[in-house]
Amino acid sequence: MPLVVGSPVGRREFVVGVRELFRRFWPFLRRNRAALLLAGTLLVVSALMDTAAIWMFMVLTDDALVTGELAAFWAPAAAWLGIAVMGAIASFCGGFLSAKIAETFLLRLRAHVFEHVQKMPPHFFARHKSGDLIARFSGDVEAVERLVVSGILETVTVLVSVILYAGAALYLRWDLALLSFALAPVFWAVARKFSKQLRAVSTEERAANGAISTVVEEGLSNIELVQAYNQQERQLAKLHAQSLRWFRAKLAEARLSVLYAPLVTVVETICILLVIGLGIWEISAQRITIGGLMAFAAYLGYLYPPLQNLGQITMTVTAARAAAERLIEMLDHRPAVTDDGRRQPPADRHRGIRFERVGFRYPGADRAALVDFDLQVRPGEFVMITGPSGAGKSTLTKLLLRFYDPAAGRLVVDDVNLSELPLQTLRDTITLVPQEVAVLHSTVADNIAFGVPTATRAEIVAAAREADADEFIRGLPEGYDTILGERGALLSGGQRRRIAIARAILRRAPVLVLDEPTNGLDFASTRRVLDPLRRLARSRTTILISHDLDLAAEADRIVVVSGGRVIEQGSHRQLLAGGGHYAKLHGRKSEPPAPLGRTPASVQNRREQPHRGFSGELFGPDETPTVRQLRPWVPI
Numbered sequence: 229m230p231l232v233v234g235s236p237v238g239r240r241e242f243v244v245g246v247r248e249l250f251r252r253f254w255p256f257l258r259r260n261r262a263a264l265l266l267a268g269t270l271l272v273v274s275a276l277m278d279t280a281a282i283w284m285f286m287v288l289t290d291d292a293l294v295t296g297e298l299a300a301f302w303a304p305a306a307a308w309l310g311i312a313v314m315g316a317i318a319s320f321c322g323g324f325l326s327a328k329i330a331e332t333f334l335l336r337l338r339a340h341v342f343e344h345v346q347k348m349p350p351h352f353f354a355r356h357k358s359g360d361l362i363a364r365f366s367g368d369v370e371a372v373e374r375l376v377v378s379g380i381l382e383t384v385t386v387l388v389s390v391i392l393y394a395g396a397a398l399y400l401r402w403d404l405a406l407l408s409f410a411l412a413p414v415f416w417a418v419a420r421k422f423s424k425q426l427r428a429v430s431t432e433e434r435a436a437n438g439a440i441s442t443v444v445e446e447g448l449s450n451i452e453l454v455q456a457y458n459q460q461e462r463q464l465a466k467l468h469a470q471s472l473r474w475f476r477a478k479l480a481e482a483r484l485s486v487l488y489a490p491l492v493t494v495v496e497t498i499c500i501l502l503v504i505g506l507g508i509w510e511i512s513a514q515r516i517t518i519g520g521l522m523a524f525a526a527y528l529g530y531l532y533p534p535l536q537n538l539g540q541i542t543m544t545v546t547a548a549r550a551a552a553e554r555l556i557e558m559l560d561h562r563p564a565v566t567d568d569g570r571r572q573p574p575a576d577r578h579r580g581i582r583f584e585r586v587g588f589r590y591p592g593a594d595r596a597a598l599v600d601f602d603l604q605v606r607p608g609e610f611v612m613i614t615g616p617s618g619a620g621k622s623t624l625t626k627l628l629l630r631f632y633d634p635a636a637g638r639l640v641v642d643d644v645n646l647s648e649l650p651l652q653t654l655r656d657t658i659t660l661v662p663q664e665v666a667v668l669h670s671t672v673a674d675n676i677a678f679g680v681p682t683a684t685r686a687e688i689v690a691a692a693r694e695a696d697a698d699e700f701i702r703g704l705p706e707g708y709d710t711i712l713g714e715r716g717a718l719l720s721g722g723q724r725r726r727i728a729i730a731r732a733i734l735r736r737a738p739v740l741v742l743d744e745p746t747n748g749l750d751f752a753s754t755r756r757v758l759d760p761l762r763r764l765a766r767s768r769t770t771i772l773i774s775h776d777l778d779l780a781a782e783a784d785r786i787v788v789v790s791g792g793r794v795i796e797q798g799s800h801r802q803l804l805a806g807g808g809h810y811a812k813l814h815g816r817k818s819e820p821p822a823p824l825g826r827t828p829a830s831v832q833n834r835r836e837q838p839h840r841g842f843s844g845e846l847f848g849p850d851e852t853p854t855v856r857q858l859r860p861w862v863p864i
């Protein structure tokens with residue numbers, strides 16, 4: 229029966245039935261189907277041996293115990309022992325095999341989900357909280373396993389056991405057996421009621437679990453902000469609210485689980501007592517032997533746990549569905565680009581980059597980020613792209629690295645349309661030095677070698693030297709083997725940039741994209757990254773995205789972007805001479821700063837002029853260098 233899932237805000241509503249769940253996840257068992265069949269067979273054999281063992285108990289009771297003849301003991305005892313040993317072997321092999329299949333399934337499914345999520349475009353991660361995504365990789369993946377592997381094996385074993393025990397009981401005394409079976413619907417009714425309630429509770433518990441991860445992750449990753457703004461109490465309150473939600477759901481789940489077993493035990497005891505009472509009458513009428521009655525009671529005793537299990541399987545399946553649906557919701561997000569290009573770029577030399585009348589709008593955005601965008605970057609050229617905030621500069625890098633495909637026009641690298649190149653080839657061709665330097669919780673050496681894990685220590689050190697990072701790295705407690713805290717907490721902003729530059733140097737890709745490489749750096753740090761940046765750009769086709777007009781003289785050409793279009797381009801001198809947007813903005817650097825409240829006379833009297841960029845930031849001369857301070861080698 230299809231199930232309508234109420235989706236949280238921002239997620240679509242969808243309907244998933246159990247059949248659909250199996251259709252989606254069954255393929256992960258493809259290489260284990262024979263093993264699954266074998267495990268199921270072994271577990272069935274084990275149940276068969278249990279049935280036979282009870283039968284031998286009956287034979288032993290009637291032939292040896294009741295008569296007191298030792299001679300009648302040996303044959304059934306030996307048979308019983310043989311049956312018990314075979315049952316134990318089948319149970320061990322079946323149990324171990326099924327555990328192995330279940331773990332293999334988990335391995336594959338987790339890898340598949342991770343592989344899929346790694347293809348998602350940036351807006352996917354902006355819309356999903358990382359804590360929630362992390363929860364899907366642990367609890368939800370396991371819940372699906374419980375549904376698809378363990379659920380199947382348990383159902384088969386339980387059904388076969390029920391048939392065997394019920395068949396044996398019917399064979400012994402059909403009228404007594406039918407009377408006992410009449411109580412079976414009670415078990416079903418109890419299981420159904422519990423299953424419904426458990427499903428609701430389990431959905432709530434998983435949602436709360438994801439929310440807890442999100443609160444912790446968000447709070448700890450922004451801990452400095454939290455501490456500086458005295459928001460610890462609020463974070464704690466947020467965690468407490470979600471923990472309380474989780475606590476309540478967990479308690480409700482525990483209440484249901486612990487109530488179910490005793491309830492079933494009471495029903496079961498009523499059945500057994502009924503059978504024994506009627507059995508006394510049957511024995512007196514000589515319709516059944518004592519051994520037969522004991523075996524009958526044993527079959528009934530063995531019959532109830534599988535029935536009870538059947539109820540629990542329903543609950544397990546129900547609980548797992550909530551998780552499976554969350555996984556399907558994630559897996560149904562399609563990557564923003566397909567990776568079916570097969571062309572390779574010419575091997576001899578790099579041929580530059582072209583944006584040809586490119587148009588692009590972010591999914592869900594109401595206005596275009598790029599409109600008819602045209603730009604050609606020749607091989608070896610250094611192009612600076614500047615413009616006001618929101619002009620579309622960073623969007624260019626997202627299209628260039630194919631996080632998205634353009635809606636109109638095309639991008640060409642090395643004379644090949646981007647969509648015709650394999651993604652790996654494209655991304656091997658371009659090295660991005662992003663605005664936010666990603667530092668992993670690993671050693672300095674591992675961080676530098678992130679893009680080239682096979683790099684030798686000598687290559688890593690050479691790259692660090694080129695990036696002017698070797699000296700400060702050697703000053704760290706364990707040099708290149710120092711573990712950098714999460715997000716590089718041990719390093720200054722400038723040092724992080726130099727690690728990023730060393731990482732980029734090691735890749736040796738022909739195209740380099742620098743996104744705001746000096747953003748947030750002070751004068752001294754900016755100076756320390758400029759030289760390595762210049763060395764990095766020297767042998768590569770370089771696109772530099774920056775508001776910082778002080779970097780303009782580094783470029784062969786400056787492209788001014790506004791409203792998603794190129795509005796001006798040329799060399800620094802040409803643009804200044806042209807008197808357009810760039811010249812106006814650059815000209816503002818020689819104007820005195822607009823007063824911000826009461827400006828102290830000491831500041832007003834300073835000879836150095838403040839620095840401005842396209843972003844309109846206003847810096848006092850203390851914080852930001854003038855063009856000449858920064859680059860005495862640039863003739864402006």
Ligand SMILES: Nc1ncnc2c1ncn2[C@@H]1O[C@H](COP(=O)(O)OP(=O)(O)OP(=O)(O)O)[C@@H](O)[C@H]1O
Nearest residue numbers: 351590591593597616617618619620621622623624
């Ligand atoms: N993920 C997104 N979803 C929707 N709109 C987006 C997204 N990212 C950017 N935009 C929008 O696209 C436009 C261009 O953004 P982009 O980040 O390319 O600007 P930018 O020139 O790099 O700005 P800045 O200098 O501030 O980094 C902006 O209007 C922005 O709001």
